[in-house]
Amino acid sequence: MCGLLGVLTSTGTDAAGVDLVSSAMHCMRHRGPDEPGTWHDDDVIYGFNRLSIIDIEHSHQPLRWGPPENPTRYALTFNGEIYNYLELRAELSREHGAEFLTEGDGEPIVAAFHYWGTDAVRRLRGMFAFAIWDTDTRELFVARDPFGIKPLFIATGPGGTAFGSEKKSLLELTGLIGIGTDLDPRATEHYTVLQYVPEPETLHRDIRRVESGCYATLSPGTAPKVTRYFTPRFAVEPFAPRSEASRYQEIAEALEDSVAKHMRADVTVGSFLSGGIDSTAIAALAMRHNPNLITFTTGFEREGYSEVDVAAESAAAIGARHVVKVVGPEEFAASIPEIVWYLDDPVADPALVPLYFVAKEARKHVKVVLSGEGADELFGGYTIYREPLSLKPFEYLPKSVRRAAGALSEKIPDGTRGKSLLHRGSMTLEERYYGNARSFGDAQLRAVLRDFRPEWTHTDVTAPIYAQSEGWDPVARMQHLDLFTWLRGDILVKADKITMANSLELRVPFLDSEVFAVAEKLPLEQKITKDTTKYALRKSLEGIVPGHVLHRAKLGFPVPLRHWLRGTELFDWAHLQIAESETDHILNKAAITAMLNEHREGKSDHSRRLWTVLIFMVWHGIFVEKRIVPQIAEPTYPVDL
Known part of the structure; x- marks a missing residue:
């Protein structure tokens, strides 16, 4: 886990450019305080801040690797962790005779790229953003993990292309590559509607993000050519008779294997623990690999707004040592400017603040934590996913009747029982579901934004994503939308930026390719019922998660x-x-x-x-x-x- 920064120049490198990149690395020193480094050749400048997790004494970056005939052909800068790196090393050695000089997870990335080309990214099981410079072909290859766990910003101007883990470092290089710092009004409106800036946008017009599940190739003087290599698809497979137990066992085994691989580290690994099923499952499985596991939670100085008691009960049930951080309103408010600086772009999720404080507390004890992000999107955990069940009767009505019901709802006074049901039942899924966040409606936006453009609202973001899921069941479509919006725009941004603000690596075992492979096959009735969410996941965790948590409703970190x-x-x-x-x-x-x-x-x-x-x-x-x-x-x- 680290911070990377690089420039592929259009006119060649010089000492001033190298110094500027080195200076810009200071903006993200928190991502890797253990070891800074730079490297450059005639066309590329790399900067790197390392947080040492695996093969601490070696695996320095930027890293050079190549086949025996050209052992320094490639230069790698890499942020993240590859959890199947041991298996990759063995396969590459056995089938291609690859040789490695370190025990880390960086060299297998480059070796895989050398022998398998761009297909290498499909073989990596982990979280990553990396750049590989080929000194022979003079081509740069950059890639980001399938779900967008690790960030990768990119900007191209007349002077070249800059890329990095944090936007603030790219803002230091605007003069070097020749880009502006104007704000993007479309992205600003999207943020105001959704509470986050959707990929690939940022609030700066000339800086974008490489999207989750994408890679890009470029050469000096050319613009990046972006290719999507992973598109999540919920390829539902109905349960066959008497197959339920085996499918639940399949989920449990995939999750246990993922946690085992996410525990690979040469440093101490802890776990965040709220009062919910997701983090409790991760912590309980992690205890099987580390009986001395430390868990961490946070709460507030206000009764009724804390998961602390339930989390403490869960920690006691699984036998973990437990650490609690309680946050008061004064330190809550005082921390906001610092947190927003770390974010790069605004995210209007108040849960960022308790996460910041629990991460700061955790970093006193461990260098890596596990967490439960992604379970809701993969297994159907959000309460809103049950809405299609309550609105199903409206599907049998003609469109004209549904529209009339919507018009009627406009005349009913606010707060009247049934008004919201009529209003939402009158709309299609595409019209009513923006994803897990929406702050302002159009009328409210007109009042608040000076330059409101209705064509820049949610459908600008969601319509292309919905088009990919035509014909799926409504819950699968909602999950698909959230994977491309809420998950990577809010959940994973705060998970990465706020933990790395405290030089703490966060790992998310639910967002694993093998776990997704079992989750994507679940039919609707195994995700959502009239009584619960994440039905199949809960069944698979019986005997693993304590009973007081197993069927508890989702709360997260509620903020007063x-x-x-x-x-x-x-x-x-x-x-x-x-x-x-x-x-x-x-x-x-x-x-x-x-x-x-x-x-x-x-x-x-x-x-x-x-x-x-x-x-x-x-x-x-x-x-x-x-x-x-x-x-x-x-x-x-x-x-x-």
């Missing part, structure tokens, strides 16, 4: 945002952000102030909408106005974990 924005905890802070922000050309601050006052008076719950614009204001204050300067300390952590 609604209450705090109404009280002294956050109201004054929010009012100050609105007053001081220099975003009048983007946002209607009068409308936002009115929204804040309505919320305080209890007339409406605007907490998520307010949080969305407030986080944008903080982001703008840091990256555009330079008015807010977060205090980023040099990373200092125990070295003997």
